[in-house]
Amino acid sequence: MCKAVVVGSLNLDTSITLERMPQPGETIAAQGISLNPGGKGANQAFALGRLGCPVAMVGAVGRDAAGDTLLESLQAAGVDCSCVARREVPTGQAFITVDSAGENAIIILAGANSTVSPADVEKLRPLLAQADCLVLQLEIPLETVASAAKLARSLGKVVILDPAPAPGSLPGELLALCDYLKPNETELALLTGLPTATVEQCETAARQLLAQGVGTVLVSLGAKGALAVTPQEALLVAPPQVKAVDTTSAGDCFTAAFALRLVEGETSLQAALEFANTAAALTASRPGAQASIPARDEVEALLAAR
Ligand code: RIB
Numbered sequence: 394m395c396k397a398v399v400v401g402s403l404n405l406d407t408s409i410t411l412e413r414m415p416q417p418g419e420t421i422a423a424q425g426i427s428l429n430p431g432g433k434g435a436n437q438a439f440a441l442g443r444l445g446c447p448v449a450m451v452g453a454v455g456r457d458a459a460g461d462t463l464l465e466s467l468q469a470a471g472v473d474c475s476c477v478a479r480r481e482v483p484t485g486q487a488f489i490t491v492d493s494a495g496e497n498a499i500i501i502l503a504g505a506n507s508t509v510s511p512a513d514v515e516k517l518r519p520l521l522a523q524a525d526c527l528v529l530q531l532e533i534p535l536e537t538v539a540s541a542a543k544l545a546r547s548l549g550k551v552v553i554l555d556p557a558p559a560p561g562s563l564p565g566e567l568l569a570l571c572d573y574l575k576p577n578e579t580e581l582a583l584l585t586g587l588p589t590a591t592v593e594q595c596e597t598a599a600r601q602l603l604a605q606g607v608g609t610v611l612v613s614l615g616a617k618g619a620l621a622v623t624p625q626e627a628l629l630v631a632p633p634q635v636k637a638v639d640t641t642s643a644g645d646c647f648t649a650a651f652a653l654r655l656v657e658g659e660t661s662l663q664a665a666l667e668f669a670n671t672a673a674a675l676t677a678s679r680p681g682a683q684a685s686i687p688a689r690d691e692v693e694a695l696l697a698a699r
Contacts, residue, residue: 395449395473396656397441398517398524400541401434402506402532403452403467403477404485405459406682408641412493430466431487431682432506433530433557436642439683440649441528442470444672444692446656449473449524451517451541452533453505459484460505466683476517480505485532495637495677501532501558509533511540518544525656526551528648531558535567542570551655555648559583569606575648577613595620596627611666613647613673615640619666628662632670633695635678642682647673650692671696 406429415421430439434452441448450472454460456479463484467474485504491497514537521527527545529538529552538554545552553573556563559580568574578589587598592614599610599622612620618631650672654665672692679685 394523395447395520396524397446397448397526397528397652398451398521399434399438399441399448399528400451400509400514400517400533400537401437401528401530402432402485402503403435403450403454403463404432404487404501404506404532405429405462406431406487406489406641408489408491408639408681410491414490414492414498427681429681429684430463431642432463432485433532433555433645435463435467436645436682436686437528437530437555437649438472439467439470440646440672440686441653442467442472443686443688444650444653445689446653447471449476449520451476451509451513451520453478453480453509453513455480455482455484455505457484459486470683476513476520478508478513480508482508489641491639491641491680495640497639497641499641503532506533509537511537513537514541514544517541521545521548521550524550526553526652528553528555528652530555531560535560539564539567539570542567546570553648553652555644556580556584557644565605568602571606572608573611573651574602574607574609575611575613575644575651577615577644581612592617592620592629596622611651613644618670619647621662621666623662628666630663630666630670632674633699635674637677639680639685640677642685643673643677645682646676646686667696668692
């Protein structure tokens with residue numbers, strides 16, 4: 394029986410490592426290239442599975458080798474893929490550059506992700522009815538995200554939305570369906586039109602989203618940790634210090650690890666954020682998307698070593 398359902402994207406990532414990002418019009422040499430299973434939705438489902446949560450993924454891939462690779466990766470992490478459709482459209486792809494500080498830039502080609510529709514969401518009703526929580530991102534059509542959130546809310550489930558890639562704004566109706574919204578600082582600035590250079594500015598911007606109906610805003614701040622803003626409090630939780638190698642999927646792992654602690658009944662926001670920060674830090678310390686996501690015992694060991 395699954396405890397969490399992820400509705401979202403699956404991409405085959407082509408990752409290129411570079412000393413630094415190229416300027417517009419510049420040609421530079423890469424240090425390496427690799428193909429990795431990725432996609433924000435699939436990374437979150439993979440992380441939930443690897444951290445020990447019974448989880449199902451809803452999405453679409455093509456009838457191609459990339460689709461096979463992505464399904465094999467999720468199944469290896471114990472994810473139920475019975476609701477991942479195979480479509481006559483190529484599997485989604487992402488092209489990622491990673492510099493020597495571990496920062497990345499990502500270009501996505503939606504492919505089969507663009508075919509995930511509200512009709513696919515209706516099929517997940519029985520799956521969602523057993524689960525406690527629905528996790529969403531924005532690499533599939535927005536109307537599909539909105540209908541999944543609506544269905545989850547009608548069934549009394551917790552809705553967590555990772556608003557990436559961030560649009561200029563989100564419909565108020567969707568924001569009001571989110572128990573948790575997890576932007577990073579850049580996404581928070583895009584969503585609100587407000588500056589987010591400091592923690593205080595992030596809190597002000599997050600409060601604008603609370604005023605539109607979001608339950609709690611979780612701002613992931615990279616090496617500074619995470620800021621949770623609720624109507625009652627603002628809580629900044631620092632992460633363990635690690636050397637960043639590749640931050641790809643660290644945010645996805647943060648969202649999944651937080652969701653895991655929620656479905657496990659964790660009631661302390663501080664404790665859930667410490668767990669999520671630690672899982673994300675481990676992810677950032679390794680290369681790749683799903684390949685970098687830690688197992689539960691690795692997260693527990695680093696938490697215990699603090
Ligand atoms: O969040 C990281 C992910 O974003 C990558 O795996 C890539 O596929 C893009 O979706």
